[in-house]
Amino acid sequence: MAGNPRNGRPYRRLVAHVKALGMPCARCGGYINPDLDPRSGWSFTLDHIVPLSRGGSLLDPANARSMHRRCNSARGNRTGTTAPQRTSRKW
Incomplete structure (x- = not known):
């Protein structure tokens, strides 16, 4: 397959569908x-429940959900949705 699949029509259609929800x-x-x-x-950004780097499907609607860009970036490729535990800098 030539090109980036995230630039393809099926991916853009999935993003538009999830955003419209x-x-x-x-x-x-x-x-x-x-x-x-x-x-x-x-x-808005499209987040993949099972990250692509861990074998998640790019185009599966069951693997897609809405997320803020900053929340998605902070989550990285972890599979949980909650923020990581923060420790105090005073130790």
Whole structure:
């Protein structure tokens, strides 16, 4: 397959479908404003429940959910949705 599959019509269709559902962020539960600039940390991104790097399907709707860009970046390729435990800097 030539090119990046994330630029293909099936992927764009999946992103549009999940975005149109208007679901809150799967990580923090906050509202995702669909009109924000895509570069904003609070904008919509498609998150894969099972990360692609761990064998998750790119185009499976059951593997896709809404997430803020910053929440998705913070999650990385971990499989959980909760924020990692933070420790105090005063130890």
